Amino acid sequence: MIAVTRLVVTAPITHVTVLEDRAVVSRRVTAAQLDVRGASDDDATQVRLLIEGVSPILVDKSLRVSSGATRLRVLDVRCRRALAPWRSGAPAPSGGATAEGSDEASKATKAVAAAQHQLELARAAAALARDHLAAHAKLRRAELASLAAAAARGLPCADAAEPLAAADAEARALGERIVDADELVGERERALSDAAQLETLAQQRKGKDVATLEIDCLMTPLGPGEASAADAATLTIEYLVPAAAWRPVHRAQLVGSTVSWELGACVWQRTGEDWTDVDLSLSAERPSLGVEPPELSDDELEVRPRPATVQVQAREQEIERAGGGSDPSAAAPTVMGIDDGGLGLVLRPATRATIAADGRPHRVTLSSFQSDAEVELLAIPLRSPLCHVRTRFTNHGKSPLLAGPVDLVRRAGVVGRGETGFLAAGERATLGFGSEPEVRVHRELREEQDEGSILSGSVTRTVRVIIRVSNLGSSARQVLVQDRVPVSELEQVVVTVSAPEAFRLERERRPGEAPLAQITERTIDEHGLVTWVVPLAPRGRAAVALEYRIKSPRGFAGL
Incomplete structure (x- = not known):
């Protein structure tokens, strides 16, 4: 009989391939966590690996586990989901990613409560200062009324100047106290707003469900002359997750007659798991379940009499241009294969990236190049009363530039945002860099x-x-x-x-x-x-x- 050993392991995310609206996540379990030496007996050992903190929205049918060892065979893999402990009222787990999410949310809730308490104290101090000022004003009015009555009866009031000066000084001090209290209330309100936003973000990050991967593996005994450390029993887990996307973004800087171009990407993901220090790949492929032909309807033709007046339409026709042409000095680019899903480009950042599961855009740099540009001033008063700076340059990058927004930068800083279409390697393009204020x-x-x-x-x-x-x-x-x-x-x-x-x-x-x-x-x-x-x-x-x-x-x- 084969004994089943349950083993909780950590499988960090090592590689992520982000598509247009989904992502493929790869995790890896090292040989040191699998207790390989325990399988050197005569009997085979069945191990059930538990990986906590995976995305609860992963696609089950996309789960795939591969083994790098001949003596480690994967029997089954499945994903088990459950209501999060912080949602069901059960005690939170003591370790793992779920515990970290629960601790983060608890800290955020405590921070909101502390900020609310500080705000109440500040408001109470401001109200107390106003009460003191109102009481002081009431006493001063009574004192002035008594002085007026004494003066009306002809009584001497020579010693009244000093109390009045002291009362004025106290009133000024109370006014300054109210101003300081109001400023403190404003600071406490801003602190409470920031704490509430952090709490909302923590609640969203920890989610409603938790998921655990269960992998059943069979470890066979070592053969004669085999060393346990020689057979690297490494497991690689891959699965597909939705709620992830990327789009190309660009940054172009004009200095003199040189354009510095930086190709980047904005990555969003709310999968429930952070991608920390991962090898990131950005793919332009479009996986699909198939397409359907369009529905055709009958086009009815009718005969009508010719009108006595000919209606002529004056319209603005946009001039279509195929592109700026290629650089004559550049070599002819290699013709890429035709693919129904597009070019099938896969772009990779130069460094490893960290993408948090907060749904916010995270920008990564893919490549960059510099190109000499033809800079000219262009005025089209029919469209705009401004004179624009237009540049013509060549894509000297190794890969094409995908269509997307462009942040335009000049010496003074960002001057606006433009847009570029698909630009092949070696192709010339035209880009505007804002207006010239002196024309x-x-x-x-x-x-x-x-x-x-x-x-x-x-x-x-x-x-x-x-x-x-x-x-x-x-x-x-x-x-x-x-x-x-x-x-x-x-x-x-x-x-x-x-x-x-x-x-x-x-x-x-x-x-x-x-x-x-x-x-x-x-x-x-x-x-x-x-x-x-x-x-x-x-x-x-x-x-x-x-x-x-x-x-x-x-x-x-x-x-």
Whole structure:
């Protein structure tokens, strides 16, 4: 008959692989805890290992135990859950992670009670000081009334000055005492609020349930010439837990013409177990149970008469670009295999990480690189009155940059938060670093409409755009100014852009007004984007002008 030995062991978490909405946790039991030497007898020994403090929300069907020893065979593994002792009223265990959670919650509750007691004492002291001040004011009013009555009867009051001065000094002391008491009450209230938050966090951390892993193992006797220490009987336990996630975050710093990029990740987990000093892996895989095809419905077509008025829709079309292109000096990247779940990237931090089970974001650094950047000032007054700092750089990192938020940092500190898309290794990208406060941009729009004659049957709308740029700084700058001209998709609607010299601002200059330099050199692309390169002297001003006409038939509406 095989004897069963119960053995409580500690299996620290050594490795965690975090997916998009779950995590795979690995624990390890060393050979020193398994009492290997006790199995060197002639009979085999069955050992039931108990691992306390595991996550109660682990997925049972994902439990997997592997042995690193030929003479240690795993028979069964299961997870037993029970109501926590601090929830059921039973005495808390004397050791293990559950006891630590109970002790932490008990300490937090005691801290809240102590803070509440201190707050009550402070409020009582403040109320007592106010009572003393009210009583003192009542006595002083009575004393002043008696002095007034004595003066009315003509009695001498030469010795009344000293008591009145002492009463004033006592009133000032009581007022200072009330101020100090109110400040103490405020401090005690803040301390109570902090203690209550810590108690809530401790209650959430300790949870409602406790879980214990039970692993039945069979240790066979040693063979001839085998040493007990030579066979490392190490157990590795893996299981899946929900309530864990990670998302990529980035940090970009612009110093001069160099962009320093730091790729990081924010990890959240509320699994009920802390990941302390673990080897962390972040996977972009998307495990799924399968997909279903979309439901199709009938599309009914109807015939209706053509309206007398043609409705034309003017819309803002976003220009889609595939990317900034690759660096010509960089080698061609290796083509990755196609996977339905994405690229299947697995990212690992350079150091071990600690992630507490508090549901808060914990940031870890994955990689970093530096790249020379093309820095330019860009003004799009049609969208914003600010002049923005735009950079173009190359991803010199070894791995692609995943889409996510970017913390933008300049010399003065954080200037804002941007966003980046997927950026392959060696690909060029464009990123803004906030606005330039020393450059001001003003856009003026003028519109005229000519109904035309009855015979022509057309309507012409003339649009004039004036953009003035000012440099308030002491250094020369060059600003890229962009505006937009409508692009027609109908043959009946014609958009004509006037020549750069057709609209001159000097004709509108008032007498005595300083002349304003007008930049006429421009470029227009197929999307209707008009671009000027405006040089600005220190504390200088310049302007650009744009004129175009939209000609459409009289029966067209919506323009």
